[in-house]
Amino acid sequence: MSPLTLYTHPMSRGRIARWMLEEVGQPYDVRLLAYGPDMKSADYRAINPMGKVPALRHGDLVVTECAGIIAYLADTFHDAGLHPQTDAERAAYYRWMFFAAGPLETAVSNRALGFVVPEEKQRMVGYGSYDLVLDTLEQALSATTYVAGERFTGADVYLGAHLMWGMQFGSIEKRAAFEAYVARIESRPAHLRATELDDALAAELAPAAKG
Structure with missing residues (x-):
């Protein structure tokens, strides 16, 4: 291999x-x-x-x-088993994976940088507005257990990471649907292992960064 x-x-x-x-x-x-x-x-x-x-x-x-x-x-x-396995999963998987990579990340980044699209020009940008992006995502996550349906997929890794970091650092509003979704995935063994490994690596680098 x-x-x-x-x-x-x-x-x-x-x-x-x-x-x-x-x-x-x-x-x-x-x-x-x-x-x-x-x-x-x-x-x-x-x-x-x-x-x-x-x-x-x-x-x-x-x-x-x-x-x-x-x-x-x-x-x-x-x-x-992290790829979509049905037509319904595949449609949702690609829809929300690219939604997170496009509208969500762009809207959140622009807001963090203090850039607000004037209302009369929102149709020029793919995400429209920060509020529209979050409202759309809230509606989706209120309807299913995971973003592509009732089964965890790779799309949940990507979207879930955005929501975890965004809510932790205040760039994404803490909404009930977001918090409930994150609670369902943040305790996954793979996430805990990855977090432990990266936190340990960050701790090792900290003294060097101060020096």
């Missing part, structure tokens, strides 16, 4: 990719990259020209972007 290597930093979106790797249950190596010259080095830019983490190498193949990494792992390792 081709080796899996995760290029990451414990205080980055790499935590999402780590969670998915733990869900998949396949062995993988971790290459830690520091912010700055390390991520912008020629060697790493040959893997990801953006000079950002995470990136996943699977043998000679490279996948970047968290949503892409999750979808790739779900499709590649079917035994984990």
